[in-house]
Amino acid sequence: MHMQQHAIVIHTPGRGLTDLTSELTRLVTHSGYRIGLCHVFIRHTSASLLIQENADPSVQRDLERLFARLVPDGDPIFEHDMEGPDDMPAHVRSALTQSDLTIPLDDGRLHLGTWQGVYLWEHRHGPHRRELTVTLQGT
Structure with a gap:
C-alpha cells in the first residue's frame, strides 16, 4: 500500500453545502x-x-430546515456567542454531523452510490476559508 496526503482549501459562500x-x-x-x-x-x-x-x-434545503429547527441561531440556551448568534449553533451542528469521512476506492474511482455526493457543510452564515486534509491509501 502507498499513501498520499493533500491539503485543500475550500472557500464557502456561507451556510449551506459545497x-x-x-x-x-x-x-x-x-x-x-x-x-x-x-x-x-x-x-x-x-x-x-x-x-x-x-x-x-x-434534500439540501430540507436538511437545512431541519437543523434550523433543531439548533436555531440565537437560541438563549447558548452562552457561547462570541462571534454572533450563529456561533454556538454552528458548533452544535458540527457535533451532530461528522468531521471526517472514509470512502473506498474501486477501479480507480470513489466507490459512491449512484445518488451520493461528498459535501462540506458550512454551518456559519458568513463566507469562510475551510481547510481539509485528504489522505489517499491504495495500490
Missing part, C-alpha cells in the same frame, strides 16, 4: 490508485462533512 466530489475525484484520478481508501478530514469545529443526495437540491 460539493467536494469533483475535487476528490480529481485527487483520486491523479493518485493512480486502483483500489484503496480516501479519507477526508475537516480542520474546523463550525463546519462538517457528509455524504448525501446529489441529484435533488430539495
Whole structure:
C-alpha cells in the first residue's frame, strides 16, 4: 500500500453545502490508485462533512430546515456567542454531523452510490476559508 496526503482549501459562500466530489475525484484520478481508501478530514469545529443526495437540491434545503429547527441561531440556551448568534449553533451542528469521512476506492474511482455526493457543510452564515486534509491509501 502507498499513501498520499493533500491539503485543500475550500472557500464557502456561507451556510449551506459545497460539493467536494469533483475535487476528490480529481485527487483520486491523479493518485493512480486502483483500489484503496480516501479519507477526508475537516480542520474546523463550525463546519462538517457528509455524504448525501446529489441529484435533488430539495434534500439540501430540507436538511437545512431541519437543523434550523433543531439548533436555531440565537437560541438563549447558548452562552457561547462570541462571534454572533450563529456561533454556538454552528458548533452544535458540527457535533451532530461528522468531521471526517472514509470512502473506498474501486477501479480507480470513489466507490459512491449512484445518488451520493461528498459535501462540506458550512454551518456559519458568513463566507469562510475551510481547510481539509485528504489522505489517499491504495495500490
